[in-house]
Amino acid sequence: MTKSETRHKPRRAEIYRMVMDKHICPYGIKSKYLLERQGYEVDDHWLTTRQETDDFKKKHSVETTPQTFIDGERIGGYDELRQHFDQPMPDQADTSYRPVIAIFVTAFLMGLAVSWAAFGTVWTLRMPEMFIATAMCLLGVQKLQDVESFSTMFLNYDLLGRRWVPYGYFYPFGETLAGVLMLAGALIWLAAPIALFIGLIGAVSVFRAVYVQKRELKCACVGGNSNVPLGFVSLTENLIMIMMGIWMPIRMYLLDG
Known part of the structure; x- marks a missing residue:
């Protein structure tokens, strides 16, 4: 692979998020959007049933979804993803006008x-x-x-x-x-x-x-x-x-x- 091909090789990420008939996780949508804004091509994996979601959590020893993986490394949920990109979540207790x-x-x-x-x-x-x-x-x-x-x-x-x-x-x-x-x-x-x-x-x-x-x-x-x-x-x-x-x-x- 040439240097030019390496330089333009798209960055890829994987996200596992709940997309069910009666519930689509809003944090999953926001995580996918954030990754795309950062220039990632996203492999979007839908967890379409409660059993599928529970099995995923058990397999990766996590308590919540969505979960994002970059280069095979688990980043975490939406809050952790924002922190990964130096976009910390605002503190709800902070005073604001x-x-x-x-x-x-x-x-x-x-x-x-x-x-x-x-x-x-x-x-x-x-x-x-x-x-x-x-x-x-x-x-x-x-x-x-x-x-x-x-x-x-x-x-x-x-x-x-x-x-x-x-x-x-x-x-x-x-x-x-x-x-x-x-x-x-x-x-x-x-x-x-x-x-x-x-x-x-x-x-x-x-x-x-x-x-x-x-x-x-x-x-x-x-x-x-x-x-x-x-x-x-x-x-x-x-x-x-x-x-x-x-x-x-x-x-x-x-x-x-």
Whole structure:
């Protein structure tokens, strides 16, 4: 074999993964895709029955599938394969602002989209209002997915929630309701006080916990299972609710009046 043939000889890998009528292993699909991205030609072996899968595990003394082999050496499952290619799995316990960034970016784009659909332009007075109101709705939905978990995390720092536990259950409904009403421009007499009240209590609570007591906590702003640090983002959420609680009645009664 010439040097040129050696250099261009395709790298090969084998993968054994579950592909059954009622279950196709997602990690097997991702492992195959990762190998192909790395330039490997993959010999894809399907384990199509439970017995076949159990026999494979017993033969190779492994507890899980998929299993990848490169040059006859067993690499392991999807996590081990990522590590083999220097792509370690992210630690689920690591703090991250990604969820809240995704919410605010999506809300901003939705605000632009609604403004364009309603007024034919993205730059209107209503666009920032729709952006913030949409963000409130999206943040509220995150909390409403698991109100119990949210309320538990919320009580770590919220001053009113510690004194009156039901407030932790009311908060996500109040935030979502205020956001929906402000998005519609309806019942501002109800939406504005709700946003102003929960925003003020939240801002004071976050400022005290983070900047006075110097506590390192997780924020419940995107739900009770989030890894978003309590701090600037949490304070911003409350400040924009305060701003909307003040601005919306002013615009309604003065500018539109």
